[in-house]
Amino acid sequence: MSDLSQFHKGRGALTNPPNRFETIHYAPDHENAPDDSAPSTLFLRDPTRQIITRNDSPDVSFETSLNPYRGCEHGCIYCFARPTHEYLGFSAGLDFETKILVKENAPELLREELSSPSWKPQPVAMSGVTDPYQPIEKSLQLTRRCLQVLAEFRNPVFIITKNQLVARDVDVLGELAQYNASAVYMSITTLDFDVSRKMEPRTSTPDLKLAAIETLARGGVPVGVMVAPIIPGLTDHEMPAILQAAASAGATSAAYTVLRLPFAVKTIFEAWLEEHFPDRRDKVLNRVRDLRQGRLNDPRFHTRAKGEGVFAEQIRSLFAVACRRAGIAGHHTELSSDSFRRPDGPQMSLFGL
Numbered sequence: 001m002s003d004l005s006q007f008h009k010g011r012g013a014l015t016n017p018p019n020r021f022e023t024i025h026y027a028p029d030h031e032n033a034p035d036d037s038a039p040s041t042l043f044l045r046d047p048t049r050q051i052i053t054r055n056d057s058p059d060v061s062f063e064t065s066l067n068p069y070r071g072c073e074h075g076c077i078y079c080f081a082r083p084t085h086e087y088l089g090f091s092a093g094l095d096f097e098t099k100i101l102v103k104e105n106a107p108e109l110l111r112e113e114l115s116s117p118s119w120k121p122q123p124v125a126m127s128g129v130t131d132p133y134q135p136i137e138k139s140l141q142l143t144r145r146c147l148q149v150l151a152e153f154r155n156p157v158f159i160i161t162k163n164q165l166v167a168r169d170v171d172v173l174g175e176l177a178q179y180n181a182s183a184v185y186m187s188i189t190t191l192d193f194d195v196s197r198k199m200e201p202r203t204s205t206p207d208l209k210l211a212a213i214e215t216l217a218r219g220g221v222p223v224g225v226m227v228a229p230i231i232p233g234l235t236d237h238e239m240p241a242i243l244q245a246a247a248s249a250g251a252t253s254a255a256y257t258v259l260r261l262p263f264a265v266k267t268i269f270e271a272w273l274e275e276h277f278p279d280r281r282d283k284v285l286n287r288v289r290d291l292r293q294g295r296l297n298d299p300r301f302h303t304r305a306k307g308e309g310v311f312a313e314q315i316r317s318l319f320a321v322a323c324r325r326a327g328i329a330g331h332h333t334e335l336s337s338d339s340f341r342r343p344d345g346p347q348m349s350l351f352g353l
Contacts, residue, residue, distance in 0.1 A: 217250025
């Protein structure tokens with residue numbers, strides 16, 4: 001492991017590649033940095049005036065999403081959302097995981113938007129871009145407070161997360177589940193502890209993710225597993241074991257995506273492979289190209305999530321067989337908006353909190 005990796009211990013990216021929209025780039029002097037120096041996290045206020053965002057992508061199963069945070073401290077090296085930080089003037093590298101924008105008024109904005117006559121009741125995705133249960137959520141509780149608003153209106157929500165903190169909110173999610181209005185998908189990329197710490201350094205460890213699935217299932221919350229992303233040549237062989245472990249913990253549905261490397265993610269991921277898995281670098285990148293018509297990213301709808309070609313078909317077949325063997329459904333849970341309501345007048349928040 002290089003000196004640079006030690007300097008960035010606990011972070012996914014090793015560098016801050018240039019922002020593709022900026023002409024000036026700041027390059028820190030790592031050689032002269034103190035030995036115990038490491039990039040700390042900076043939390044910034046996000047003055048957004050609208051919390052529900054709309055999506056018109058034909059290959060995404062939701063039309064609306066809610067993200068209390070921009071940027072993600074989990075530091076997953078493969079995250080396709082990293083380039084969104086460039087629109088804020090930051091880098092997709094270390095900036096993405098150390099400069100987190102916080103939407104402090106997210107619950108209030110959500111209540112206002114759900115109360116509007118123009119709101120059409122429908123499932124809202126939490127984690128349309130970044131994880132709603134990253135570490136700062138433990139203290140800020142923005143995601144929990146948004147869930148309480150959704151429960152007050154009985155508006156359906158589904159969550160994708162890599163953090164076992166979601167189990168904290170089993171009470172609110174269980175309340176929504178009584179109206180077929182909640183589902184959680186735990187994203188598990190690997191069951192290997194060492195690979196997990198290198199690849200997604202501030203997510204929950206695989207055993208804690210499985211424990212969260214068990215807690216949610218016991219609480220009556222429909223819970224599934226996202227094997228995401230499958231990294232060919234590195235984690236693809238783990239798919240059957242992940243599905244079996246998740247099913248044993250109580251997951252009843254499953255889905256998957258395959259690695260894609262848009263914009264700066266390509267540079268960040270290649271540097272990470274060279275640092276941690278140099279012997280597998282060429283194999284992984286060539287497999288990705290096999291799935292993406294010779295490129296490292298294919299942004300086209302319907303193929304961007306799963307890839308195409310012979311190897312993509314092999315992954316699809318393996319997923320179907322592994323789901324059958326694990327006794328788990330290979331599709332998303334359907335939610336209902338039938339119980340949606342608009343409370344009259346000022347309301348006490350759910351559970352008196």
